[in-house]
Amino acid sequence: MSSALLEQLIDALRVLPGVGQKSAQRMAYHLLERERAGGQRLAAALSEAIEKIGHCVRCRDFSESEVCPTCASAARDAHLLCAVESPADRLAIEQATGYRGLYFVLQGRLSPLDGIGPRELGLDSLVARLAEGEVQELIIATNPTVEGEATAHYLAQLARQHAVKPSRLAHGVPLGGELEYVDRGTLSHAFGSRTEV
């Protein structure tokens, strides 16, 4: 390598998900050849974001203020609380649906083998929130994986203990999908849970 700084940059770029040696090289050369201003902007944005973005004390989502804008907003329906595994899931729901309630971001899922229990997911603060009495429905939007389902089961129990109605995202055939290519488990579930039209 012709420059130690270049080598250091390529190495540092590999911290990005899905970026190996070759992609990191390509990125470094691209930035140095054609995007120096953009690269400087990226360095500044990255440094500022890492320094200033923490977690909202209410919903545990990323936030630069103590309480995030969503939790602080008077326009959101505080009777509805939607529990998601990650900030990306929260964003996906916010962008795709017209949901106007609040969120709770678990930042993970129950996984005893990895040492992730109720405490790591901040469930004590969720319990305190449910106990406040304002939440009427807990929409459980964990991923449909084994660990996500276990987490959903646990959350539903918590909700019932506090007289809050738990609900779960509907499972079934994806819109625009072809039955032929839908996996067996999903098809069988969709068949069993068919609805009257």
Next chain:
Amino acid sequence: MSSALLEQLIDALRVLPGVGQKSAQRMAYHLLERERAGGQRLAAALSEAIEKIGHCVRCRDFSESEVCPTCASAARDAHLLCAVESPADRLAIEQATGYRGLYFVLQGRLSPLDGIGPRELGLDSLVARLAEGEVQELIIATNPTVEGEATAHYLAQLARQHAVKPSRLAHGVPLGGELEYVDRGTLSHAFGSRTEV
């Protein structure tokens, strides 16, 4: 989006080649969730590299010093000069071959329609270099594209004008490839340029 800084970071990440909105989101969340230290290292490395890396005055490759370590090295054979289009090509040759000569990085290829002529490729300094009389062979390693071939032709003429022997990378069937899948042009060329064994 729950945070303006997060939005700004996602936007800034899109400057990377091949990174769209979704990948940028994934990268930002990954860095904030799991790699804050790595992210800070990346920000620092990026900012330092962009600030300090310029071009070597001899070979036009990226370099943090005026003359890059390769050009300054007494161990390299100054009779051989290899012209490549980009720093990435130079690196590929350096890593794959046992080449011990020097390089000249064009930082592009002749492309009159895009306003890239001999001056943009630094060919005046290449001519000065050839005129010094030390170089005996100019190895032309431009890409086998139309523009790369045109550039190679031009460089070969320059070399001959200064009594320097021009040479070109061999074309043919890639090692480990299957004849069945080699494109027609390459196969026809390889057939025509067959060598006695």
